[in-house]
Amino acid sequence: MARVVVDVMLKPEIxxxxxxxxxxxxxxxxxxxxxDIRQGKRFEITFDGDVSEAQLTDLHRMAEELLSNPVIETYxxxxxx
Amino acid sequence: MARVVVDVMLKPEIxxxxxxxxxxxxxxxxxxxxxDIRQGKRFEITFDGDVSEAQLTDLHRMAEELLSNPVIETYxxxxxx
Numbered sequence: 001m002a003r004v005v006v007d008v009m010l011k012p013e014i015x016x017x018x019x020x021x022x023x024x025x026x027x028x029x030x031x032x033x034x035x036d037i038r039q040g041k042r043f044e045i046t047f048d049g050d051v052s053e054a055q056l057t058d059l060h061r062m063a064e065e066l067l068s069n070p071v072i073e074t075y076x077x078x079x080x081x
Numbered sequence: 082m083a084r085v086v087v088d089v090m091l092k093p094e095i096x097x098x099x100x101x102x103x104x105x106x107x108x109x110x111x112x113x114x115x116x117d118i119r120q121g122k123r124f125e126i127t128f129d130g131d132v133s134e135a136q137l138t139d140l141h142r143m144a145e146e147l148l149s150n151p152v153i154e155t156y157x158x159x160x161x162x
């Protein structure tokens with residue numbers, strides 16, 4: 001059984017209103033020293049067995065076409081041990 | 082400059098309609114071997130300097146009270162190198 005994690009975040013140059021809202025709440029609640037907060041999505045994809053090279057290629061295609069919007073987001077994909 | 086990542090996922094026993102929808106799309110698009118997909122949230126919190134013990138304690142409080150709903154979600158928090 002293998003698990004692949006895909007993290008999708010807004011590109012740094014794209015304004016992140018959700019992250020801004022969380023940052024505002026941190027400040028109001030007295031958390032100091034924070035310079036930035038960004039909010040994104042995390043997908044945990046569990047496979048029955050090991051992940052083949054072909055499946056990894058499929059996953060990269062899905063991450064780019066389905067899980068993220070390449071115009072405004074970037075993704076990272078990793079197989080977890 | 083330090084970065085703390087907080088991942089928030091639904092508890093395993095809670096139904097995840099977003100993950101289910103993604104899984105349905107994977108199946109329709111011909112990705113095989115996937116047994117489960119869960120979707121959650123990822124927060125990237127950047128600090129001006131290093132993160133102190135007091136700030137970490139604050140962050141755990143925020144992760145539990147603000148970033149997640151402990152009734153249905155769990156969080157993991159880690160300081161990235």
